[in-house]
Amino acid sequence: MSSSTLSKRHxxxxxxxxxxxxxxxxxxxxxxxxxxxxxxxxxDPSKPLIEQGPLDCVIHKLYDPDWMSQLRHFSSLNSDALIIDPLDSIQGIHNRISMLQAVSNLKVSERKQVLDVPRQVFF
Structure with missing residues (x-):
């Protein structure tokens, strides 16, 4: 490995x-x-993400629609930049019904233990 590779800042x-x-x-x-x-x-999520680079990776835990739009735009222009959490991966987690459906589908073989999903009530 060259010394320039070793000293590259991320x-x-x-x-x-x-x-x-x-x-x-x-x-x-x-x-x-x-x-x-x-x-x-x-x-700063209140400023355009694309103007805050260059970035090799974005780690985020923000999910409002404006941020998601900024992240999609940034990703489309910076395909080599790693996004953590990837937008496609988190969509199911933000939908409580689909997230809990995976638990409901589990087949627990040992009947001594009960694994169940609490009822969800939406107002």
């Missing part, structure tokens, strides 16, 4: 709710990332 943007930022983006994580040639870049 830009990882993160768009998280404030509580997750407080919990996860600690000085020790920033230091560890820096030691591994990773720059952690806070993303």
């Amino acid at each position: 830009r990882v943007g993160y768009a998280l709710p404030p509580k997750k930022i407080q919990a996860f983006i600690q000085p020790s994580l920033i230091h560890h990332a820096d030691q591994h040639n990773i720059d952690l870049i806070p993303i």
